[in-house]
Amino acid sequence: MVKKRRLRLIAEMARKIRAYRELKSRPRDSQRYALDYDTMTRTFTGKKLPVLAWKDVQRETPLFTLLAGMRMFGVGRLFTRKSWLEEHEEPCYWKITKVKVDYTAENMDHGKAWGILTFKGKEEGSEQEVDKVMYHDWRLIPKHEEEAFKQFEPVPEPPVRHVRYPPLLRAMILAQQAKQLGLDVSSLPEPSLPLNRDVLFNKDYFRSQEEKQKQEGTPV
Numbered sequence: 001m002v003k004k005r006r007l008r009l010i011a012e013m014a015r016k017i018r019a020y021r022e023l024k025s026r027p028r029d030s031q032r033y034a035l036d037y038d039t040m041t042r043t044f045t046g047k048k049l050p051v052l053a054w055k056d057v058q059r060e061t062p063l064f065t066l067l068a069g070m071r072m073f074g075v076g077r078l079f080t081r082k083s084w085l086e087e088h089e090e091p092c093y094w095k096i097t098k099v100k101v102d103y104t105a106e107n108m109d110h111g112k113a114w115g116i117l118t119f120k121g122k123e124e125g126s127e128q129e130v131d132k133v134m135y136h137d138w139r140l141i142p143k144h145e146e147e148a149f150k151q152f153e154p155v156p157e158p159p160v161r162h163v164r165y166p167p168l169l170r171a172m173i174l175a176q177q178a179k180q181l182g183l184d185v186s187s188l189p190e191p192s193l194p195l196n197r198d199v200l201f202n203k204d205y206f207r208s209q210e211e212k213q214k215q216e217g218t219p220v
Helices: 009-025 051-059 063-068 082-087 143-150 167-181 203-216
Strands: 078-081 093-101 111-119 138-140 162-164 192-194
Touching: 063 093, 063 111, 063 138, 078 082, 078 143, 082 138
Parallel strands: none
Antiparallel strands: 078 093, 078 138, 093 111, 162 192
């Protein structure tokens, strides 16, 4: 006879209370990313910003500093980054669709934002969280310049290049194909390796890999 498991309601409640207190005691983004502009250090961790970032910190603004001074926190407006303007000729920008403000911050200049990303003229289909909102790198695209900024004629992509496999790997592939198809090796087409990457290594890819490994029970 299987022994019935005894319910420990008080222990379960205590566990939930500990988890809730641990969650509430975590530092907010307004505490983690608070910056002393005189010494260029994070007040929470005491770490100093890289010297190359000091100019941008003094001249540029984080995303939520711009959003806090706008109507409806900038929902529907376009924002780009200084680094994108310098590195890419194609238009790169976020269209803000949703904002969650940290009202405990002194100037409401911290929180989370979601939007649709257009990178190098290609628009992502789904809404996703805006990353690096605390960087002093953000710029608002004026309303009267949005259409001109979005105009872009995509350049046709070059054809995918192919290279030969190494001799030993080539012989193994040909032998496997000949065995599967029941043909002579000389009648098979020459195998080639395309020089393109089909997997996009972004945050969603690594999250899906971690979830898959957890389901399989393998260590991450």
